[in-house]
Each structure stands twice: as structure tokens, then as C-alpha cells.
Amino acid sequence: MKDTYISTALTAGVNTAWLEAQTGVRYETLRRHYGKWLRTEGTDQLKKMARLAPSWPPARCRIYKMMKLMGKMNARRGT
Numbered sequence: 001m002k003d004t005y006i007s008t009a010l011t012a013g014v015n016t017a018w019l020e021a022q023t024g025v026r027y028e029t030l031r032r033h034y035g036k037w038l039r040t041e042g043t044d045q046l047k048k049m050a051r052l053a054p055s056w057p058p059a060r061c062r063i064y065k066m067m068k069l070m071g072k073m074n075a076r077r078g079t
Helices: 002-012 016-023 027-037 041-052 062-077
Strands: none
Touching: 002 016, 002 027, 016 027
């Protein structure tokens, strides 16, 4: 029952800190056991920032290059 709750919550995109508090399962354990249901939080957060400032980050920025790499990795994994 707990596995279903956690995997469903992660699929829905709930905040992992909230889920950790709700279930008592540490973040490290969530990543290890339920990693395939975790959204790529960094990419999601950077996309939110990009909506606020479409010209950010500049193409030569290291963060921009990391975002592109993460996007390519996620495309290979099918997420």
C-alpha cells in the first residue's frame, strides 16, 4: 500500500520534501527505490525560471549547457 501511495504521488509530481514528511521515507530512499517515478526536479525548476525570463540563461552559460544535457538524457530515458 505504501509503495502505491509513494509511486502515485511521485507520478503526480508532489514535492518530495512533503512526501518525505508524509511517509517517513528519507529522500535518499525515495531516489533509490522510486527513482523512475521522480521527475527531474532540476530541469522542472529551471524551466519555471526560464518562463519568467525567456532570455535567461545565455547560451554560453554553464547552467544552460547542463539543461540541454539533462534534456538529452531524459529523452533517452523516456521521461
